[in-house]
Amino acid sequence: MTDRLGERGVEDVSEENKALVRRYLEAIDNNDADDWKVLDEFLALDFVSHGGLPPGFTPDREGVKQAAEVFRQATPGRHVVVDQIAEADRVVTRIRGYGRHIGDHLGVPASGNDVEVEGWRSTGFGTGGSSSTGRSSTRRRFFSRRAFFRR
């Protein structure tokens, strides 16, 4: 573990990873365009979503971007982090989402209702982008995620 983390301790990395998840959610909340390039900073090129995306979206970075756009148009709002637990390269985050249903959402016509959801994300981290591309970076990115939400 020490070799991989260098001079930083496990607790430092855990706190960094917690902060990275919070910044990721802020980036989603703050994006007001259909270009989701901003998520490239957070999601590795070979990011894998093991759940949490609605049916019909590919479980990869592009699928997350497409889902984010559906939510931005259908139920714009914000995320609030309620709790985070981290150990080494994994973070579990408890999230509440608030929005208003103003657009078609996966076949459900806009209702105008305020919506509140609660869910969890379990996020794993790696350093840099996809090794298959030879891309090199010290920036930490999510490489996998599990999530689900209760509506």
Added chain:
Amino acid sequence: MTQTSETIVQRFIEEAFNGHDLDILDEIVGEGFVNHDPPFPGLPAGREGLKQAFAGFWSAFPDIQATTVHLIADEDKVASVVALHGTHQGELMGLPPTGSAMSIRVVEIFRVADGQIAERWGVVDKAALMSQLGAVPSAAEA
């Protein structure tokens, strides 16, 4: 023997839930246990409600097994990501047995104090569960 928080949660999953042993809950779950997100409506508070929740799962899915995907600890809390698999062979919240296979993931957080589980937060993905049991249309079909 001093048990770590992770060990206690592992026993909760493996020995109590998978092993169908409610007596272990008296040892590893505090008497004043608070379940912030009970999986079924109408359960009593505390450890007794937890026992009834376990019994509810076992009755609806007699072959249910929980496989731990991730277990992480941070100060006094432990988070688990668990895959639940089972066959719907008993009534579940009014839904008669369908014989359908169920496979969902559950993320839970436990607070451990004085060697016992004191609080639990978690969400059972009821939408996925009911969709797999044919009780509601899946989003793809809706």
